[in-house]
Amino acid sequence: MCGIVGIAGSNIQPQTLEAMLAMQHHRGPDNTSVFITDDRHCGFGHNRLSIIDLSPEANQPRHDDTGRYSMVFNGEIYNYLEIRNELKNDFHFKTNGDSEVLLCAYKKWGADCLHKLIGMFSIAIWDKDEKTLFAARDRFGVKPFNYAVDADKNFYFSSEIKALFAAGIPKITNEKAWAEYLALGRYDHDENTFWQGIKKLPAGSFMIWKGGDFTIKQWYFLEKETGTEFSTKSIEEVTANYFELLKHTIRLRFRADVPVGINLSGGLDSSALLAMVNAAQGEDNDVKAFTFITGDDQYDELKWVEEMINKTHHPLVPCLLRADEVPALAEKVQYHQDEPFGGMPTLAYSKIFETARQMGVIVLLDGQGMDEQWAGYDYYRKANTTLNTPTVQGTNSNAVLMDTLQPNFTEMVGDFVFPEKYPDLLRNLQYRDSFYT
Secondary structure, three states, rough: OOOOEEEEEOOOOOHHHHHHHHOOHHEEEEEEEEEEEOOEEEEEEEEOOOOOOOHHHOOOOEEEOOOEEEEEEEEEEEHHHHHHHOOOOOOOOOOOOOOHHHHHHHHHHHHHHHHHHOOOEEEEEOOOOOOOOEEOOOOOOOOEEEEEEOOOOOOOOOOOOOHHHHHHOOEEEEEHHHHHHHHOOOOOOOOOOOOOEEEHHHHHHEEEEEEOOOEEEOOOHHHHHHHHOOOOOOOHHHHHHHHHHHHHHHHHHHOOOOOEEEEEEOHHHHHHHHHHHHHHHHOOOOOEEEEEEEEOOOOOOOOHHHHHHHHHHHHEEEEEOHHHHHHHHHHHHHHHHOOOOOOOHHHHHHHHHHHHHOOOOOEOOOOHHHHHHHOHHHHHHHHOOOOOOOEEEEOOOOOOOOHHHOHHHOOOOOOOOOOOOOOHHHHHHHHHHHOOO
């Protein structure tokens, strides 16, 4: 998972970065490092979870040979081998990891390198000569990038919000965010968080900070990549292309120097994922499959999971979530999330992740995003659905009815307008759910 922290401004102190890192140590227990420039205008910190190139040489923060650029990075660049091959005549690589490739790609192409990356990432790069901070987030915002600015225009960033509190950013509730969440079930629909003065870099965007001022620019536009017109290809062509993309995607995600497992439910997305793992890894692979159960046959999807496992013969690890565990587990997950989370499935995931870690499986593949991609939610087909239909965890019911809240509280609810990038409601709903809910 890894965690990144940083400060750009003046008189950066190591103890501040160390306090920030301590608050998110759980993100990267394999190594913790701090770097501060000689002029104390920038400082970075990194919590490392080792996945690719487990050697100390691949630790971060990372610096280029000239000493001009320094970088921290959370995530994984799945196509780093292809990019490395493209850069082999320009750089002498000293590690076998993706972070070194990423820094070299930025040196070669600047912000344009983002379009070459296949992966999930939050990146921060300091340019010593220009005294600028470049930061970027992946296309769909899989990896977090929270930031705040203090009264002296110092810029702070971190993977987890609690690290900003450790740096001295005030912990003050953002009542408008809470009102929109409780009244309409909205969260993650804009750059604001549930805490005043703390924002998040939007998905598919990058920012440049210099001298206390910064600008944010979007670099990824899904509608430009897909086009807004429907494809004229036959269903056979589309199906063949799609399956090739799926297999290629999964092959790339098995690039790791640690064991990789998969999350499995009884749904179509998980079943497709399991089948594609077999296609990519060969039928004799021993990739462990993890699934959560409650012990209630009316709720559990174990029977469908076992049907799949009987065909693929993967080792299956059921993870039991008991009712009496929920209060303590909810408190623990809330601590890590810093903000409201999606409900019981999040608690179930935490059990799965804990079990996988205990069994030595460090990376898990999952089918997240497939219900958006395949239009799998029920409300996609309902006649009364609109872009403003409240959504919480795949439902279209209000989290709390408006008339149960204080009037002065509901008055804070903003008139957020979801963008319409496509000429039809279905794809606009898919777009909304992919980027705003």
